[in-house]
Amino acid sequence: MTIRVLIADDQGIVRAGLSTILNGQPDIDVIGQAADGREAVTLARELRPDVCLLDIRMPNLDGIEATRLLAGPGNADPIAVVVITTFDTDEYIYGALKAGARGFLLKGAEPDQLIQAIHAAVRGDVLIDPGVTGRLLATFSTNTPATAPAQPIDALTEREEDVLRRVARGRTNAEIAEELHISISTVKFHVTSLMTKLAARNRVELAMWAYETNRMK
Template structure:
């Protein structure tokens, strides 16, 4: 079955370009478009896509608010959201990740990386563009916190520290499995353990925690 996607961007030419790129990929289908976050949330709640691709800066309801409505804390049945942005130092990226975005890309990422991000999000994984992961996460580490990040409820194992670093650098589950010569199910088990120990909701928050605690540096 095709991965169903909703695209939201306030620029029609950008929406058209994203639709053309995604519709050209095997197994991906754009089922709706929106010019602002409010309309995007309405469409997503009605059509229940597998993935939403949101620009950050949109009128009425921006991408951060839209992401929080669909994937934020307390959402009973969250929808995967990938955030895209024009600027690699966009001050809203960190807030979008905290709002529940599963990953982010630059708009010039190209068809291959865009489709990878959509497939990863649909599969419960996440793709944070490796070229900007370190700089963005380190730049915004701690930006939204009034207190230091919580320490693990239980000490991380050596392998979990390795997985933590790999996730923070934008590696997918498949890449981690190949790097450490372990199975995909083992990778998923380690990531689930990390989420429990760190008190976070997804791999993006694992990456943010790694940078906030200086486990990984640029």
């Protein structure tokens, strides 16, 4: 299957570089490029790419609002969004994750990480730059959320708490399995259970819930 990608960034040289990297993959095809958020939303709704690769700081409509319009809660037909940006605006990055972004990478990430993020988004998984996960979420762990964090439908088990903390630190299922001395299938079972209990759509929301409820102490 060919993965169809839309790129949105206000810098032409960045769009060209990302396009070159992605089009160099046998299973990825860049089907469109946008220079601002509003154009990105319009093209995405018209072309229906499998993944939108969005910068956060863009004219007319920023990447946070573009992400919310394409992938946010309540969207009947969401499109996977991967945010790729610098780390100089923490609040924007956090906002993008809250808005529904399925992945987050720094612009200094290796090409392989970018490819992995695209593939993860298509699978319905989430990939966050491992060097940023803890730092990003911890930055906002002391902030009071606009609304109180949702309470789990059922109380979390001790093992689920263990898995949750590792998800929040950006660990993969394989890494969690190794650390807790359990099978990968057991990790997947606990992650699925956590998503159900917390009404979370993905690992990003699990991680943010963990920080907002002080589970990381």
